[in-house]
Amino acid sequence: MTNEAFDVVVIGGGPGGYTAAAKAAALGGKVALVEKRSLGGTCLHQGCIPTKTLLKSTEVLETVKKAKEYGVETGSPEVSLAKLLSRKQAVIKRLNTGVEFLMKSSKVSVFQGEGKITAVNEVTVSTPAEQKILKTAKIIIATGSRPAFIPGLIPDGEKILDSNHALMLTDIPNSLLIIGGGAIGVEFASIYHKLGSKVTLVEAMEQILPFADEEVSSGLRQLMAREKISILTGAKVSGITPLEDGLVVKVDTPKGPQEFKVDKVLVAVGRRPNMENLGLEEIGVELEKGKIVVDSGMATNVPNIFAIGDAAGGILLAHVASAEGVVAAVNAMGGHKKMDYAVVPSCIYTSPELASVGITEAQAKSQGIQVVVGRSQFTGSGKALAMGENKGLVKIIADAEKGKILGIHILGPQATSLIAEAALAIRLGATAEDLAETIHAHPSLPETVMEAADQAVGLLKDNI
Ligand code: FAD
Numbered sequence: 001m002t003n004e005a006f007d008v009v010v011i012g013g014g015p016g017g018y019t020a021a022a023k024a025a026a027l028g029g030k031v032a033l034v035e036k037r038s039l040g041g042t043c044l045h046q047g048c049i050p051t052k053t054l055l056k057s058t059e060v061l062e063t064v065k066k067a068k069e070y071g072v073e074t075g076s077p078e079v080s081l082a083k084l085l086s087r088k089q090a091v092i093k094r095l096n097t098g099v100e101f102l103m104k105s106s107k108v109s110v111f112q113g114e115g116k117i118t119a120v121n122e123v124t125v126s127t128p129a130e131q132k133i134l135k136t137a138k139i140i141i142a143t144g145s146r147p148a149f150i151p152g153l154i155p156d157g158e159k160i161l162d163s164n165h166a167l168m169l170t171d172i173p174n175s176l177l178i179i180g181g182g183a184i185g186v187e188f189a190s191i192y193h194k195l196g197s198k199v200t201l202v203e204a205m206e207q208i209l210p211f212a213d214e215e216v217s218s219g220l221r222q223l224m225a226r227e228k229i230s231i232l233t234g235a236k237v238s239g240i241t242p243l244e245d246g247l248v249v250k251v252d253t254p255k256g257p258q259e260f261k262v263d264k265v266l267v268a269v270g271r272r273p274n275m276e277n278l279g280l281e282e283i284g285v286e287l288e289k290g291k292i293v294v295d296s297g298m299a300t301n302v303p304n305i306f307a308i309g310d311a312a313g314g315i316l317l318a319h320v321a322s323a324e325g326v327v328a329a330v331n332a333m334g335g336h337k338k339m340d341y342a343v344v345p346s347c348i349y350t351s352p353e354l355a356s357v358g359i360t361e362a363q364a365k366s367q368g369i370q371v372v373v374g375r376s377q378f379t380g381s382g383k384a385l386a387m388g389e390n391k392g393l394v395k396i397i398a399d400a401e402k403g404k405i406l407g408i409h410i411l412g413p414q415a416t417s418l419i420a421e422a423a424l425a426i427r428l429g430a431t432a433e434d435l436a437e438t439i440h441a442h443p444s445l446p447e448t449v450m451e452a453a454d455q456a457v458g459l460l461k462d463n464i
Contacts, residue, residue, distance in 0.1 A: 009136040011115035014041020016309025016321030017142030023329035034115035039099040043318040058194035117279040138332035145271035145310035173263035181208035185268035213360040213409040298328040347416040355419035358407030370400040374456025382443035389413035394452040403431040432456035
């Protein structure tokens with residue numbers, strides 16, 4: 001058993017943990033990062049990056065299938081699942097090397113093994129071979145999350161899958177029923193549909209992507225339905241019977257019970273924070289509903305212990321984990337920084353993409369805020385038409401008095417990139433007029449954002 005002393009020890013090397021470690025080191029701290037698997041976390045190995053890499057392959061497939069429409073003659077494309085998966089692994093490996101390099105260049109000491117808080121100023125790192133004790137002034141918990149499951153429906157990786165299994169399939173199921181119409185369920189619906197599976201998506205709430213603006217969410221639903229992805233909302237799986245060659249899934253829908261015979265079921269019903277065997281109870285870290293309770297500076301109730309990212313169970317997004325990591329690192333190094341969740345872009349990588357920032361029209365209504373709503377469709381965009389991707393719209397929610405932008409919701413091509421301008425506009429307190437009067441390049445997709453802003457300006461009381 002060896003001992004070393006640090007200013008900050010971070011447990012978990014995902015986007016929250018490695019960002020926190022790099023920031024604390026940049027602020028002059030002697031920092032250790034403990035990771036039991038591989039640097040990059042869920043985001044790199046089982047989340048953001050592998051899904052987007054697979055999505056890109058399916059987009060290429062779609063483009064080649066539609067090549068004739070663009071005046072290009074090709075043969076009929078074939079998917080090599082093995083090559084598609086090996087490309088995904090290559091992308092992961094490259095980024096993993098990048099995170100390793102970042103830790104090295106930041107002078108963060110990386111310890112491979114399972115971290116456990118064994119005292120308020122001590123983390124024990126265990127591997128099968130040895131234990132190391134790291135003494136430390138501050139601890140940041142960044143242990144992330146793993147797939148949640150429905151009691152009685154435990155994913156086995158064969159017929160019942162979770163999102164980790166769905167990223168490693170070695171054959172494409174003829175039919176797939178996905179339980180959960182949140183970001184993960186909807187993205188996998190898009191991937192597997194394009195790979196040729198007959199996809200059924202079952203969501204308990206009244207709309208898919210329940211957190212999204214109703215108009216853009218239902219717009220996406222219509223486009224997915226047009227592509228023959230079957231979507232059931234207000235519906236719940238009530239039973240599953242395994243068969244020799246698949247499963248029969250019973251679903252209670254608003255129209256009555258229905259049965260689906262499918263090859264596989266994917267359970268995408270949310271995530272559970274990783275908190276087991278961390279020593280949290282022994283040390284007295286306060287938990288509520290299975291989440292670590294933190295204040296706006298990401299501090300737990302135990303002095304000198306912080307928690308960030310999926311482990312803290314707030315908004316489960318990689319960029320939120322990283323932002324929380326920066327806040328925790330600054331505070332661990334003696335600063336006084338607070339998390340600001342007012343401007344968090346939320347992106348769904350379907351085709352077309354859906355991206356949102358700020359409040360929805362329904363939230364404005366429920367908060368009693370008088371708003372105007374500017375809209376612009378991509379059908380009128382020269383760039384979108386040239387791309388052959390002119391479905392969707394930009395919707396801007398602005399306060400009815402001064403036109404201050406409160407929310408922007410985009411369904412359309414490259415929505416996940418277009419949302420950056422929207423986030424900056426809200427962050428800087430821009431009005432619809434500011435956005436409408438900013439000269440945008442032509443032809444470009446952001447012109448549609450400008451046009452939606454212009455429409456909102458026209459709806460303001462005093463618009464001259
Ligand atoms: P994680 O990334 O989960 O990292 C935690 C790390 O801690 C892991 O490496 C784990 O091995 C390690 N660990 C756990 N316990 C210990 C221990 N005791 N000792 C040592 N190490 C430990 N978010 C987006 O923003 N955009 C997306 O497009 C997106 N797509 C997603 C797609 C899927 C399929 C999934 C599942 C998630 C997606 N997410 C996306 C969410 C995103 O992956 C998470 O929000 C993000 O990874 C959280 O980062 P984190 O650092 O908190 O935890």
